[in-house]
Amino acid sequence: MKLTAIMAAALTAGIAFGGMTQFAAAQDAPTRLVGGFDVGPGGFPNNVNPLLATTGYMALTLAYEPLVIYDEKIEKVVGRLADSFEISPDGLTYTFKLAADAKWHDGEPFTSKDVAFTLNLAKDTASGSVYVARLSTIAEIATPDDQTVVLTLSQPNSSLLDTLTKVMMLPEHRLAGIAPDTLARNDYWITDPVGTGAFRFKQYSPNQYIEYEAFADYRRGKPKIDQLVNRYFKTPAAAVAALKAGEIAVSYVEADDIKNFQTDSAFRVIEGNSQVVNYLGFNFAAKIWDDVRVRKAVMYAIDRETIIEQLYNGKATAANCGYSAARLVPDGLETYAYDPDKARALLEEAGWGEINGDKPISVLTYYNNDQANNVMAAMQAMLAQVGINIAPRTVDMAGYNATIYAKPIDPSQFQIVYAGLTNGPNPGNLNIGLNAAQIPPNGSNYTRVDIPAVSEAFDTAMKQTTPEGMDKAYSDVCKAMNENLPWATLWETKRYGVESAKLKNLNWQPAPGGGPYEMHPELWELETN
Amino acid sequence: MTLYVVRRIGAGILLLLALSMLVFFLLRLAPGDPLSSYIDPMVSMTEQDMERLRQSLGLDQPLPFQYIYWLGETITGDLGRSLQRNGQPVSELLMASIGPSMLLMLSGSLLAILFGIVIGIVGAVRRDGPADVILAALSSVGVSSPAFLTALVGLYVFSGVLHWAPAGGMQEPGMPFTLSGLLSHLALPALILAFGQTALIARYMRSSLLEVLHQDFIRTARAKGVPRRKVILKHAVRNALLPVVTLIGSTLGLAVGGAIFIESVFNWPGMGLMMVTAVEARDYPLIMGGTLAVGAWVILANILTDVAYAFIDPRIKVG
Amino acid sequence: MATTPISHPRAKSPARRALGRFGSKPGAMIGLAVFASLLLLMLVHPLVSGIGPNTIDLRAINQGPSASHWLGTDGVGRDVFARLLEGGRISLLVAVTSSVASLVIGFLIGAVAGLGGRIADAIAMRSVDVAMTLPPVILLLVLASITGPGIGPTILVISLLSWPVLSRLVRSRLLELGQRDFVVASRGMGAGLGHLIWRHALPNSIDILVVFATLQVASAILLEAGLSFLGLGVPPPDASWGNMLFAARSTTVLTNYPWQWMFPGLALVVVVLAINFIGDGLRDAFDPRSEGA
Secondary structure (H helix, E strand, O other), X not given: OHHHHHHHHHHHHHHHHHHHHHHHHHHHOOOEEEEEOOOOOOOOOOOOOHHHOOOOHHHHHHHOOEOEEEOOOOOOEEEOOEEEEEEOOOOOEEEEEEOOOOEOOOOOEOXXXXXXXXXXXHOOHHHOOOOOOOOOOEEEEEEEEOOEEEEEEXXXXXXXXXXXXXXXXXXXXXXXXXXXXHHOOOOHHHHOOOOOOOEEEEEEEOOOEEEEEEOOOOOOOOOXXXXXXXXXXXXXXXXXXHHHOOOOOEEEEOHHHOHHHXXXXXXXXXXXXXXXXXXXXXXHHHOOOOOHHHHHHHHHHOOHHHXXXXXXXXXXXXXXXXXXXXXXXXXXXXXXXXXHHHHHHHHHHHOHHHHOOOOOEEEEEOOOOXXXXXXXXXXXXXXXXXXXXXXXXXXXXXXXXXXXXXOOOOHHHOOEEEXXXXXXXXXXXXXXXXXXXXXXXXXXXXXXXXXXXXXXXXXXXXXOOOHHHHHHHHHHHHHHHHHHOOEEEEEEEEEEEEEEOOEEOOOOOOOHHHOOEOOOHHHOEEOOO | OHHHHHHHHHXXXXXXXXXXXXXXXXXXXXXXXXXXXXXXXXXXXXXXXXXXXXXHOOOOXXXXXXXXXXXXXXXXXXXXXXXXXXXXXXXXXXXXXXXXXXXXXXXXXXXXXXXXXXXXXXXXXOOOOHHHHHHHHHHHHHHHOOHHHHHHHHHHHHHHHOOOOOOOOOOOOOOOOOHHHHHHHHHHHXXXXXXXXXXXXXXXXXXXXXXXXXOHHHHHHHHOOOOHHHHHHHHHHXXXXXXXXXXXXXXXXXXXXXXXXXXXXXXXXXXXXXXXXXXXXXXXXXXXXXXXXXXXXXXXXXXXXXXXXXXXXXOOOOO | OOOOOOOOOOOHHHHHHHHHHHHOOHHHHHHHHHHHHHHHHHHHHHHHOOOOOOOOOOOOOOOOOOOOOOOOEOOOOOEHHHHHHHHHHHHHHHHHHHHHHHHHHHHHHHHHHHHOOHHHHHHHHHHHHHHHHOOHHHHHHHHHHHHOOOHHHHHHHHHHHHHHHHHHHHHHHHHHHHOOHHHHHHHHOOOOXXXXXXXXXXXXXXXXXXXXXXXXXXXXXHHHHHHHHOOOOOOOOOOOHHHHHHHXXXXXXXXXXXXXXXXXXXXXXXXXXXXXXXXXXXXXXHOHHHHOO
């Protein structure tokens, strides 16, 4: 009897203790979210320096914040580090009121001085900034008080707000001591960088991952996730495998792989417009594309309709200029319907045999997945039929940038690029790749497009101050692109993401370049079971 | 003995020098301006800046001078900066990837040596028996299957179909290091790396043991009534192992070749994966550094083998 | 080579006996039969089939094996069977051409080292040491990064890589031979190096050369496949077994369309196995030690 009592007591105590430890464990165990935020064309794995970002904004906004940002639906620009902002009617003065309670990860307050510092750095070519040309219309940066920034422009710039969503604010107190020309590859970025975002940098392992921890003093509330890991993958296919194995909770996924997730209740599939136009970019420095008839022949030689229908399962729209939004595409564009005979005739007229003939033409791309490989193989076969032999080469983003920005430039390495450029939400995004004023080192017109009609159309559009004026002006850009073909424009596709059903409040969107848009990382939750 | 070791090391260093010369001049044949290896594409530079840099790097000098300059830099540990990967120093990238490669290659080779010796013994002892025939067939397939094909099949079967193994990588990213995590990621690639080499070692062990079994002292021992099992394990295997030791060096060397493919299929963060990405991106400083590191590894493996062999077999003349 | 009169008086009958021994090896004969029938298929197929290896059909992509496409189609609707055979032709072209090239280089360097005196020997053998230091794949990568992809560069790269083993074999055979009276006699009679190589080195190394050439074709096929698998060998749209396997680096192809990579993989293993069996048979046949067995 006594023994039973003791045993019962021990048992109860044991259960209670066990339960408590279990409870304690549930309290103590940090929530940890591993995701593939830099997978796919919107990602830029291993980029730790916001000034060099051409894509990869989703990962950057985990730790950093811009002044303004696109809203949850990626439609309009709203304040982020700026509580509010105002644009004067003439489009020449921008006034930002900053969030008073914003802090850097090291506890220092965020002030207007930091904004001025960041913008000056981003306007300085020495820093390696990719925003120099896009910010060049800012003539003056004034900081009347700690919470106010006033930008004065030399001329109206309808793209400036869009650009400002991409410029991540950087801490003056940490960076002022580093010479701008050594900043691009400074160890600062991988040792102890600070931002103002919901998550604080913890460690970086090249080609493997970057790890963050919750920033407890975040002004919009302490994040619910304690540890956040952004894992890098060599290919989207590797990310798909990790997603299926439960190693990561969210990732961009190729259209081909979607069917593996659609029937599985453990995942949610997200579909959206990529807002990216895919194109074959003629490298004018290669000196074989000067004749517009040759460029037209490339358009006529590619059966875009069949590629879209079969290889994209209809999940893409043909693009006859850089845009496909109805308000920007004027009537009466040449549709370049598939016509290999016409392509051959045009090449004949232009004297293609003299210009290049059947020599292989190098095509550089960073699109590294089955679908892109198949599309490339199809285009290769179609172009070969009219007598244009292309030799594709696929590299990762870093290799791509190293090639296109190589000094001195070697056009034989990329006589064509197969790439994509953001054409929305602000249509002015195409300007950086097509305007002669943006030829490197000023901007990213690395295929050296210098077609006056196109540059002038962009210059006019950038100066518009009303939405109607912008739409009209950008449809003129569309027309100029359609006639002059600085690129062989191909299509705009749908893009997909997959997230674990356990993940809450993560508003994943197929944003061009990964954003930046309002993702509210501080609200993300991961259900445990 | 010491003299022998010193001489072998000296020869190894000379070999490494010759190798560096070969690779240096080969890479100078590559298209493109070698200057671009020293420029960060993201940092703006004027033509004059580039000319000044060209002179300060000695790139306007004749090739042999350039080589000597480069060699000096290399010996002091400066292998230049990677053209991509945030312009990190090549030496840092190498240091970070040598560990994982060593781990994969050593565990793969160890498995291969163990399996190979056992299979070889079984094959020789049960010569032409069913086990021998099956092992011979398997080892023929092993020799004829390229590492990337076995890696693909292994990934398909064990990760894709059976879900026994993770899809790649070295451990759960960002998780604190655990031995079990590492081992579960290591198992499949190491076994696949071992697969191709096991065949080679097994063949060698089998023929070496067969040869020994025909030698007089074995026949004598058998005639004296020593049990067959004891003869084989005690006398024959020990003698047969000697030539197999020489193979271990080349196994470690061969492992490099197999590891390149296995690392790129399994996304294993080692030298092989790094070399392949470097070649894809034409990242010459990294290719150069990686080649030298691999060459040093192979030379070292060969020296170790020779020295071990000299220790084991007193018949080898040393000095 | 076959018409060269063989100076060695005993050479004829061992060669014939070797052939006889080769014929009695079942492994070698099966290898030969498999290889010959695949070769025949590769050569005949383009003459009788209407489907070209590079003909795309976007309306029939990723289809499994069927009556119209025996081994299915790939991601752009090309016939896998036609590509497999085309890949075989290209792989063999690369392998055979590069093997012949490395045969010539390897033999000449080995012969010069063996017959040309100490200095030539030292230079030749040190360069062999250097070339053998690097694992083939690394050197292959270095060379491929310089030449870029392409069939020509691939052949060049593999040829430049494969000769050192042969040089060593030929040299040690000739060093053995160098002691023999008739070479000494020929030298005494003022025979030049070229004469010695042509009249003595070649006939006396013919067995090494035949075995090496055979086995080298197999290893060249593997090297080509490896290089193309990494995207550095034969570039698309030309087919090769290696670049067909390249497609399996994506999980979708690996798990959903196994016919696109399993058949080329199988073809690769079968052909390499067959050639290795032939080579092993030849080696045993030429090896006098196996005569009594």
